[in-house]
């Protein structure tokens with residue numbers, strides 16, 4: 001049996017390389033001795049018979065409407081996956097489109113798919129830089145953020161607390177939103193590679209649902225050494241001491 | 250006479266700057282002249298008898314500019330051009346001052362300027378250009394440009410300053426859209442690749458959006474064949490064979506851009522033969538295909554500046570190259586946007602180095618590349634890499650970002666190359 005990771009709309013939603021998280025999940029599954037495949041899905045007819053995890057990356061603002069239209073085809077599927085507990089990682093505008101809506105400065109609101117609570121609202125200027133988040137489930141998450149909007153209404157179930165950077169903004173001190181196994185985050189790019197605990201948690205859920213056991217492989221230990229070094233460097237750049245960044249509670 | 254006092258001050262500052270840092274050209278004189286004579290840059294740029302030609306775009310503008318200058322000079326034109334490091338306002342003014350007489354006049358029939366896509370729109374405000382050539386829209390340097398729309402918008406602001414012609418890459422959908430918005434009295438000239446050349450690049454050419462159709466026969470300058478460092482251009486039915494400074498389709502495209510821009514500038518005076526000869530004589534450049542003898546080894550240096558050039562250059566490294574040093578420096582603030590690239594053909598890398606060594610190693614590892622050693626200290630990495638015996642297959646190859654290239658040159662004392 002093959003673990004099937006869906007990369008949703010990779011042609012539109014891969015601005016910062018976030019769609020590559022699908023390949024990260026597949027690589028880690030293979031290193032663990034499991035069969036895994038990434039299936040790029042641009043339209044509903046591309047959907048494989050089995051879906052074990054989904055990655056939806058971030059796109060350009062100019063393609064928000066196009067991406068929404070493309071996602072609408074999957075509205076029912078996303079609801080079903082969400083209720084069934086299929087892990088879904090949504091990044092940047094991909095996450096925003098799964099929310100209640102995206103408010104644009106001087107433009108009409110883009111109606112969201114309503115899979116995740118909250119909405120994206122314009123911020124004074126674009127936020128780019130290091131983002132460090134303390135989470136109870138995945139430890140300290142480290143990465144980059146690059147977004148033109150804040151996110152409100154995630155207070156009930158954020159991904160974690162911001163240690164450096166902006167995250168959801170509006171003085172919430174929080175980052176991301178979680179609803180069951182559906183997760184939205186501003187952490188773009190290879191967030192799952194740089195935060196192996198996050199990747200392994202998602203893989204654990206996927207494997208569990210498929211009746212498989214997931215235990216990180218030997219190769220993962222080597223590669224996670226590079227991730228550790230990259231995390232240390234970024235924590236230092238963000239002036240967050242590794243110890244101070246450990247989650248509290 | 251109008252600018253004489255400002256020019257004198259600028260010259261004095263340049264002189265003073267040289268005393269402090271011998272041999273160093275500096276942007277400071279430009280900064281000061283811009284401050285005390287804000288009209289100088291605009292007026293001088295607009296004052297060349299045969300006009301101003303501007304080259305911009307995400308990638309390939311340095312090579313295209315260099316090639317265009319060579320082609321124009323081969324036609325007997327006296328060209329003023331800026332060094333590629335001086336492509337923002339202060340640097341540009343400093344470059345003009347280098348050549349200016351005491352009244353601020355710069356000799357030359359025509360000015361050919363490489364323009365930074367970010368600063369170009371600002372520098373070009375109120376400047377009258379004859380021809381603007383645009384290479385492509387790629388998302389590079391994500392810290393500066395958040396998405397491709399922003400880059401396309403900035404290039405559009407440069408393009409509207411052209412009163413005679415705009416030269417665009419027809420395979421770049423963003424540039425085709427930009428060309429469709431131009432005033433109807435501005436001519437649009439196109440260059441691009443044939444379907445066969447595109448098909449030979451399985452990963453595409455790196456544009457944010459590739460046009461659905463290729464240039465039709467006789468509608469522009471087309472790259473019809475690329476074979477290593479040789480290429481054939483089709484110019485309205487005439488085949489023009491050229492040599493490239495190094496292997497790679499992107500160099501053939503730069504040559505097509507330069508060729509079609511020179512044609513737009515020269516009109517009836519343009520000679521395909523003279524253009525082909527000039528293009529074929531462009532030497533290889535350090536970091537872009539040139540091989541250098543270092544500490545008893547032949548070493549090939551490969552510069553990667555954005556995902557597109559990364560992919561093209563990694564693909565052009567001969568399979569089975571046994572010794573590779575891979576260095577990414579502080580100039581790459583957030584390597585995320587490199588992740589969609591695929592370096593699996595490298596197979597094995599001897600040393601990963603640079604201040605972003607860990608990020609680079611992580612990315613390579615997920616591409617399935619074996620890494621022998623991660624050594625963030627670039628000096629030590631270079632010394633050990635070059636001390637190792639010569640490889641059995643391939644030449645020692647160093648892949649680096651711009652910052653690591655600068656440090657590598659300094660460390661190895663390769664100051665002559667530019």
Ligand SMILES: [Zn+2]
Pocket residue numbers: 587588589590591592612615616
């Ligand atoms: Zn990759």
